[in-house]
Amino acid sequence: MSTSELAWFKSSYSGSQGDDCVEVAVTEQAIHVRDSKDVTRPHFAVGREGWSQFVGFVGSAPRA
Incomplete structure (x- = not known):
């Protein structure tokens, strides 16, 4: 699938x-x-499981 x-x-x-x-x-x-x-710069993609782990980690991080 292309970016567009x-x-x-x-x-x-x-x-x-x-x-x-x-x-x-x-x-x-x-x-x-x-x-x-x-x-115009390249994007990156991550699998759904990896994304879920990332969002969970960020959501549990203390706010500054």
Whole structure:
């Protein structure tokens, strides 16, 4: 699947000022992540299980 075929959306945790934003696209096989400020750069993809572990880890981290 090409990048243009993915349904990208901005993370709900991205700032509303246009800074430090990421976009994600979900497929059956993976979660794709890219920098919304420069969508021409390559994105990365991680399997659903790895993504779930990452989100669980981030969600349990203490807030500064």
